[in-house]
Amino acid sequence: MNRIPLRFHLNDAEIGEFIDSGTTLLSLLRDKLGLTATKSGCNQGSCGACTVLINGAPQLSCLVLAARCEGKSVATLEGVSDNGTLHPLQRAFMDGFAAQCGFCTPGMIIAAKALLDRNPDPDRGEVIDAISGNICRCTGYEPIIDAILAAAAEMRGGKRKSA
Ligand code: FES
Ligand code: FES
Incomplete structure (x- = not known):
């Protein structure tokens, strides 16, 4: 080579x-x-x-x-973290028990960050779409989707998506 x-x-x-x-x-x-x-x-x-x-x-x-x-x-x-301060996605994954074995978690958080960087106010379907290439064997995905939506809301200042 x-x-x-x-x-x-x-x-x-x-x-x-x-x-x-x-x-x-x-x-x-x-x-x-x-x-x-x-x-x-x-x-x-x-x-x-x-x-x-x-x-x-x-x-x-x-x-x-x-x-x-x-x-x-x-x-x-x-x-992703800022001088030891966790990113809202990292905190949301911890708080929402969205990581169990944690093997998928880095890829999930990176895929989620890419989504939130381009769309700070995604709906549930858009979150599911963004992580559709990331396999998790442990969580059943729902806590991960909820964590990404929670992080998005926090990053928007706590505002929930309208309708
Ligand atoms: S290690 Fe790259 S997609 Fe599985
Ligand atoms: S937390 Fe184990 S594979 Fe996702």
Whole structure:
């Protein structure tokens, strides 16, 4: 495999690395950079556990070659909290028991953040749609959907969606 240089923005840092050209973004994050919040589940694009944001859009990092991130902005769960202060989504997941084993949680929160960043006032169907690629074996999904709606309401200042 070729060794190639890679520069990209990761959470609040600029990253410069030499990587094998076939390295996936998931492998780079977990195995080389030590950012293990992003989970490796199926490693074939089926479970959503590896979801990260690339230029603000949710992507399955197990299917993305790291080399494709040259010059882009990547966000993982490590970058969601603010200097140790949990993001409203993280608090809502805790308060609403939306995480049990927690394996799906990083991908769920990233997928939910992508939704709330573009639509701060989603309805239940829009939340379900946004996490439709993320599999959870534990919760039955309802606490996750409720947590995302609760976080959205908190981020809007407690206002509930009208009708
Ligand atoms: S680990 Fe990437 S979709 Fe399952
Ligand atoms: S909390 Fe266990 S897979 Fe979702």
